Amino acid sequence: MVQITINGKQIEAPEGTTVLRAAQMAGIHIPTLCDHKELVPYGGCRLCIVDVEKWRVPMASCTLPVSNGMVVNTETEAIKKSREFILSMLFSERNHFCPFCQVSGGDCELQNAAYHEEMTYWPIQPGWNKFAVDTTHPYFILDNNRCILCRRCVRACGELVGNFTLAAAERGAASMIVADTDVPLGESTCIKCGTCVQVCPTGALIDRTSAYQGPNAEFTEIKSVCAGCSVGCATKLIIRNNRIVRIEGDWDGAINHGLLCEHGRYDPMNESRTRITTPQMRKNGKLEPVSWEEALGAVADKLRPLAGGKNGVAAIASTRLPVETLAMFKELFVGNFKSELVTSTEEGMPTAAVTSFAEKNGAFEGKLDVLRTADTVLCIGANINRNHMVAGFMFKRNLPKGTRLINIDPEISELDYLANSTLKNKRGSDMALIKGLQAIIVKEGLGRSPLDIPDADGLIKKAIGATGVSREELTQAAQTLARSISPVILFGKGITAQRDEKLVEELYRLAVLVGAVDSERNGLLSIKGEANSLAATLLGLDEAFNLNGQQAVYVAIGDDYASKSLVERVSKAPYLAVQASYESSLTEKADVVLPVTIWSEQDGHYLNLDGHMQSTQKAITAPENVRDNMAVLSEVAMRMNMTMKSDWKTSVLERKSSVALN
Amino acid sequence: MTKPKIASDWMCGCAGCHMSLLDMDERILKVLELVDLRATPITDLKEPDESGVDVGILEGGINNTASEEVAHKMRKRAKILVALGDCAVFGGVPAMRNFCGVEAALKQAYVDADSNEPGSQIPNDPELATMTKTRALHEVVPVDYNVPGCPPDADVIFYVLAELAQGRKPELKNELLHWH
Ligand code: SF4
Ligand code: SF4
Ligand code: SF4
Ligand code: SF4
Ligand code: FES
Numbered sequence: 001m002v003q004i005t006i007n008g009k010q011i012e013a014p015e016g017t018t019v020l021r022a023a024q025m026a027g028i029h030i031p032t033l034c035d036h037k038e039l040v041p042y043g044g045c046r047l048c049i050v051d052v053e054k055w056r057v058p059m060a061s062c063t064l065p066v067s068n069g070m071v072v073n074t075e076t077e078a079i080k081k082s083r084e085f086i087l088s089m090l091f092s093e094r095n096h097f098c099p100f101c102q103v104s105g106g107d108c109e110l111q112n113a114a115y116h117e118e119m120t121y122w123p124i125q126p127g128w129n130k131f132a133v134d135t136t137h138p139y140f141i142l143d144n145n146r147c148i149l150c151r152r153c154v155r156a157c158g159e160l161v162g163n164f165t166l167a168a169a170e171r172g173a174a175s176m177i178v179a180d181t182d183v184p185l186g187e188s189t190c191i192k193c194g195t196c197v198q199v200c201p202t203g204a205l206i207d208r209t210s211a212y213q214g215p216n217a218e219f220t221e222i223k224s225v226c227a228g229c230s231v232g233c234a235t236k237l238i239i240r241n242n243r244i245v246r247i248e249g250d251w252d253g254a255i256n257h258g259l260l261c262e263h264g265r266y267d268p269m270n271e272s273r274t275r276i277t278t279p280q281m282r283k284n285g286k287l288e289p290v291s292w293e294e295a296l297g298a299v300a301d302k303l304r305p306l307a308g309g310k311n312g313v314a315a316i317a318s319t320r321l322p323v324e325t326l327a328m329f330k331e332l333f334v335g336n337f338k339s340e341l342v343t344s345t346e347e348g349m350p351t352a353a354v355t356s357f358a359e360k361n362g363a364f365e366g367k368l369d370v371l372r373t374a375d376t377v378l379c380i381g382a383n384i385n386r387n388h389m390v391a392g393f394m395f396k397r398n399l400p401k402g403t404r405l406i407n408i409d410p411e412i413s414e415l416d417y418l419a420n421s422t423l424k425n426k427r428g429s430d431m432a433l434i435k436g437l438q439a440i441i442v443k444e445g446l447g448r449s450p451l452d453i454p455d456a457d458g459l460i461k462k463a464i465g466a467t468g469v470s471r472e473e474l475t476q477a478a479q480t481l482a483r484s485i486s487p488v489i490l491f492g493k494g495i496t497a498q499r500d501e502k503l504v505e506e507l508y509r510l511a512v513l514v515g516a517v518d519s520e521r522n523g524l525l526s527i528k529g530e531a532n533s534l535a536a537t538l539l540g541l542d543e544a545f546n547l548n549g550q551q552a553v554y555v556a557i558g559d560d561y562a563s564k565s566l567v568e569r570v571s572k573a574p575y576l577a578v579q580a581s582y583e584s585s586l587t588e589k590a591d592v593v594l595p596v597t598i599w600s601e602q603d604g605h606y607l608n609l610d611g612h613m614q615s616t617q618k619a620i621t622a623p624e625n626v627r628d629n630m631a632v633l634s635e636v637a638m639r640m641n642m643t644m645k646s647d648w649k650t651s652v653l654e655r656k657s658s659v660a661l662n
Numbered sequence: 663m664t665k666p667k668i669a670s671d672w673m674c675g676c677a678g679c680h681m682s683l684l685d686m687d688e689r690i691l692k693v694l695e696l697v698d699l700r701a702t703p704i705t706d707l708k709e710p711d712e713s714g715v716d717v718g719i720l721e722g723g724i725n726n727t728a729s730e731e732v733a734h735k736m737r738k739r740a741k742i743l744v745a746l747g748d749c750a751v752f753g754g755v756p757a758m759r760n761f762c763g764v765e766a767a768l769k770q771a772y773v774d775a776d777s778n779e780p781g782s783q784i785p786n787d788p789e790l791a792t793m794t795k796t797r798a799l800h801e802v803v804p805v806d807y808n809v810p811g812c813p814p815d816a817d818v819i820f821y822v823l824a825e826l827a828q829g830r831k832p833e834l835k836n837e838l839l840h841w842h
Contacts, residue, residue, distance in 0.1 A: 097754075
């Protein structure tokens with residue numbers, strides 16, 4: 001601890017802290033602009049200057065480490081004057097028209113800083129130079145007229161997202177925020193995560209959906225969790241009049257620390273499917289609106305005689321549904337109906353092999369956080385640049401700092417361009433490849449723990465033959481992995497969809513061999529799939545959905561998309577009941593359609609890929625005649641005289657999880 | 663004690679700031695009790711007294727030779743000069759024409775815009791004032807108090823007038839300070 005005095009107040013601050021952070025911890029406000037708590041201190045705007053006794057010039061407090069006995073003053077006349085001058089320079093550099101600016105009136109950090117100095121005018125008028133407005137991005141607008149060059153966007157895009165799209169071109173007053181080599185944002189390498197918009201302190205980056213909808217003070221904010229994938233990023237829903245105007249990443253989120261990807265931030269804002277707002281039943285070949293009574297009655301009448309019978313009812317639920325809904329679904333169809341085919345829409349592709357390995361061996365996977373400190377990431381069968389992107393951000397940001405990426409995927413993927421080694425093995429050759437890697441490591445004596453491999457040369461030869469990858473490439477990947485200090489092996493659907501527990505086992509052996517898994521850390525992760533992939537497999541809803549003469553099919557698709565293959569399979573069933581939020585080729589085929597809530601309209605829990613159980617609350621009131629997913633299931637149960645009694649929290653613990661739950 | 667004399671005028675603004683002044687409702691009577699309201703654009707007397715006023719208030723920026731004159735006259739005749747509203751304080755929306763220059767702005771307004779009759783021309787009556795770059799009031803004459811806002815709301819104007827009328831210095835901060 002270090003003793004310092006700020007504005008006469010004695011403060012104890014941890015060594016290495018900056019003066020700014022020390023002041024903030026002590027509740028002393030120092031105006032800032034380029035500082036952001038999630039970004040590396042930059043010292044660019046100079047607004048945070050303070051007076052340090054016995055020092056010759058004012059110092060930027062955001063980059064100034066505390067030292068013992070330091071006497072700091074933040075509100076001297078000279079400092080206040082300097083702050084006003086700094087702000088005057090900023091206002092004169094670009095063009096600020098507060099009366100019609102989206103962020104004016106509370107949401108602009110620049111304006112707020114000027115108010116803090118009680119500035120009633122600009123001592124230096126602007127030069128009336130025109131600056132470009134880039135409107136090419138589908139989700140946001142960059143208005144350089146309002147940019148203060150704080151570079152928070154640039155730093156966030158690099159330091160946090162690891163995408164490095166944004167940069168500042170030129171120098172001094174000619175500096176300009178640009179994408180890539182100064183191409184329009186809409187044509188750039190931007191992956192549309194929106195982090196830059198979330199960190200911009202001014203109206204220079206504004207998003208299309210919430211701009212000019214009112215100041216933040218007029219919105220309500222509800223914490224939620226993204227249902228976009230199994231990463232489970234924490235969000236804040238920004239709501240006005242029962243409508244989400246914007247989704248932000250929650251900086252307090254334990255998993256994502258404020259970050260979101262396009263699917264989390266923008267997909268829900270650009271929903272284009274047609275909502276189903278009334279129950280429907282097929283009459284004379286056509287779907288007609290009916291009452292809930294009629295629709296539920298019809299479903300119950302149809303299903304009642306089929307309960308318990310062989311070839312009775314098959315049921316399938318979306319892994320985007322909350323855990324409690326999935327648990328109830330299971331209880332209804334497995335427990336009560338005794339149906340033989342009850343599963344989830346992912347059919348265990350991302351999880352079944354993982355869970356069956358875990359059932360024999362216990363939890364074997366690590367936590368997502370391990371990616372942040374990985375010095376090598378081996379990505380196998382996981383296109384982390386397209387899905388589960390926020391997990392990708394966790395290491396992509398470190399690639400320029402030397403973290404190595406090995407990408408193994410028969411498909412072309414964006415990750416190939418980032419990877420140090422890219423192994424394009426032939427489809428179906430993963431087992432040979434993994435064993436080949438093990439063999440090379442053992443043969444070269446690079447293993448961190450013993451692994452008995454009798455015929456290493458044979459395995460290597462076999463790997464080269466089966467994969468079509470050259471010996472050099474294979475060796476290089478093996479060496480990179482084995483020589484790293486904190487490697488992580490990340491595997492995805494490319495592996496798990498093969499439904500081969502042995503593949504998981506070999507990956508585990510590889511992880512132990514290279515020290516990705518040891519007694520201290522666990523760097524083996526399966527990326528899974530949708531929001532509740534893990535919960536679905538733990539509930540046993542992970543079988544393949546192979547219809548086999550069932551008389552009726554019940555699909556709880558919720559707000560998810562039904563795959564073409566699912567629609568094909570269920571359209572052959574004699575009777576199809578669907579609970580769905582949106583019209584689709586699936587609901588078109590249904591005999592009964594029950595309109596249900598979407599993710600934002602229901603309470604629920606989500607169990608993310610590394611075992612975090614997170615809850616969401618209803619944020620939006622559903623349309624009049626739409627019912628909660630759970631409520632619909634219990635209505636069906638009630639009409640069948642079935643009692644639902646199990647507790648979802650225990651149901652989800654029935655199988656062994658591949659990752660420790662918390 | 664004699665009541666302080668107050669005069670106001672508008673230049674390159676939209677009259678919104680004066681509307682906001684009227685928006686004070688019955689409080690305007692209180693202001694009138696405190697001050698002697700002289701020339702304003704919305705009363706009969708149009709020019710500040712030659713003998714001088716205590717407080718002069720100007721709305722709008724300076725965009726031509728006529729508004730320059732208004733500004734100079736008010737500055738000369740008023741002990742305290744107040745810039746009222748964003749246009750007077752910063753230049754405001756009319757200053758956006760500085761991006762293209764006077765010529766292009768006139769051509770767009772009088773010739774190119776679709777709403778013009780074919781063959782329309784830029785007015786060139788020699789009686790007309792000459793257009794200039796649009797400037798904030800403080801760029802042309804020294805200003806004692808800047809009262810930003812687009813428009814400043816009635817509360818702000820009431821506060822400023824009441825303080826000045828009672829010989830105090832208005833201090834704009836917290837809720838009273840806004841630029842929009
Ligand atoms: S970015 Fe801030 S200072 Fe600039 S115009 Fe908008 S509100 Fe005003
Ligand atoms: S949206 Fe994301 S990827 Fe695109 S520029 Fe902004 S921070 Fe970078
Ligand atoms: S766009 Fe926003 S975040 Fe980026 S430099 Fe400009 S003001 Fe800062
Ligand atoms: S990574 Fe997944 S959970 Fe996170 S924002 Fe993207 S879709 Fe949502
Ligand atoms: S906040 Fe310290 S220099 Fe910008």
